Amino acid sequence: GAGVSQSPSNKVTEKGKDVELRCDPISGHTALYWYRQSLGQGLEFLIYFQGNSAPDKSGLPSDRFSAERTGGSVSTLTIQRTQQEDSAVYLCASSFPASGNREGKNIQYFGAGTRLSVL
Amino acid sequence: DAKTTQPNSMESNEEEPVHLPCNHSTISGTDYIHWYRQLPSQGPEYVIHGLTSNVNNRMASLAIAEDRKSSTLILHRATLRDAAVYYCILPFSGNTPLVFGKGTRLSVIA
Numbered sequence: 001g002a003g004v005s006q007s008p009s010n011k012v013t014e015k016g017k018d019v020e021l022r023c024d025p026i027s028g029h030t031a032l033y034w035y036r037q038s039l040g041q042g043l044e045f046l047i048y049f050q051g052n053s054a055p056d057k058s059g060l061p062s063d064r065f066s067a068e069r070t071g072g073s074v075s076t077l078t079i080q081r082t083q084q085e086d087s088a089v090y091l092c093a094s095s096f097p098a099s100g101n102r103e104g105k106n107i108q109y110f111g112a113g114t115r116l117s118v119l
Numbered sequence: 120d121a122k123t124t125q126p127n128s129m130e131s132n133e134e135e136p137v138h139l140p141c142n143h144s145t146i147s148g149t150d151y152i153h154w155y156r157q158l159p160s161q162g163p164e165y166v167i168h169g170l171t172s173n174v175n176n177r178m179a180s181l182a183i184a185e186d187r188k189s190s191t192l193i194l195h196r197a198t199l200r201d202a203a204v205y206y207c208i209l210p211f212s213g214n215t216p217l218v219f220g221k222g223t224r225l226s227v228i229a
Contacts, residue, residue: 004162031214043163043219050214059216091162095214106153106210108217110162 002026004111006092012117013082021077021114025094032075033095033108034067038088046090049075082118089113123207128224131197139192139223141207146187153210154181154192156203157222163206166192202227 005024013019025032034046045059049069060066064082069075079086093108124142131137143152154166167174167181169190174181180193194201206222 033216035216035219042221043217045216045218048214048216056216093162093217106151106214106217107165107168108163110164112160113162 004092004094004109006090006111006114008114009112010115010117012119014119015084016081018078018080019082019116021079021090021116023075023077023092023094023111025073025075025092026109027073029094029096029109030072031095032069033093034075034077035091035093036088037091037113043091046077079116082116084118087116087118089115123209123220125205125207125220125223127221128226130226130228131194133199133227133229134196137194137197137201137225139194139205139207139225140189141191142189143207143209144188146209150209152181152183152187152190153208153217154179155206155208155217155219156201157206158200158203163219166205197225197227199227199229201225 004026007022011019030051032049035043036046037043047060047067048056064080067075067077091110091113093110095108122145151168151170153168155163156166157163167176167179169181169183182191202225204222204224206219208217210217
């Protein structure tokens with residue numbers, strides 16, 4: 001079946017511009033996560049959506065970063081006034097509903113990511 | 120997530136077995152042990168998970184110590200395609216963000 005889809009796969013932008021990154025999760029997955037991975041670094045959590053609950057924004061590095069999830073499916077991560085330090089691979093993941101995770105599996109399925117380069 | 124410790128890197132010859140260790144001495148009784156791997160230029164992918172008993176699937180085996188303070192991911196015959204960074208993670212239950220450490224970078228030599 002279809003996995004997590006992210007677009008674009010690559011994005012080059014100029015410092016100060018706004019960018020939007022899109023994530024299509026696996027159908028039926030109610031949890032959606034955004035992470036980023038800077039060059040040579042580990043994965044860093046950004047924001048997490050679970051069903052209709054308010055998102056957990058605790059990982060967002062600044063107020064230039066925001067995300068929304070429309071209709072409980074597609075999500076868009078927006079970075080305003082991009083800076084060079086925003087250059088990274090932005091990864092999206094989704095997982096099954098918590099009610100199906102009684103064993104605490106929390107298996108997440110990742111997209112291939114969007115490589116953002118800020119010049 | 121409970122803290123895990125893994126070697127920074129390991130090397131294996133192609134078609135040889137590989138044992139990737141992970142220490143998690145602060146693991147609680149309800150923590151599952153998950154392994155993910157990240158191939159070059161790809162997002163992480165789930166490999167295997169377990170609680171107490173050893174587990175096998177088509178990708179790998181997971182051997183869990185009796186006291187659960189360590190575990191070992193076993194690739195029975197490494198291939199060049201298995202070259203990746205392997206992450207050992209103890210996630211919270213339910214749908215919560217994963218905390219990735221540095222992982223172990225596995226190199227496979229032909």
